[in-house]
Amino acid sequence: APQQGSFTYDVKITPPALVVRSSGSQPVRPKAGGTYTAFAVVARNDGQPMQAGATTCRGTIAGKSLRPTRSGRLAGGRATCVYRIPKTAKGKTIRVTITVTSGGLRAVRTVSARIV
Secondary structure, eight states, X not given: OOSSSOOOOOOOOOOOOEEEEEEEEESXXXXXXXXXXXXXXXXXXXXXXXXOEEEEEEEEETTEEEOOSEEXXXXXXEEEXXXXXXXXGTTOEEEEXXXXXXXXXXXXXXXXXXXX
């Protein structure tokens, strides 16, 4: 910057947010009667470490609610939801919405797969 005079600068500050870096499921092709694990990897967009947070899981098969076999977990920025798929669900779609909250910030991701 020049040494003399007054100058105006525009400083743009992006507010902190949680962002989903990646997401997926295991297995990729879930089987009726088996288990299905959906996950989302989240981080802060400003590079700061993420504070302890909470994970909420909402699962459905063909629009009907499904309870997780293990409630949502958050460890190392990875949120995980585990479900048991009914044997009668073959050919239907399982859809899991993962919501992570941390330090007043929130990130949401939906993962789905066709059951074989």
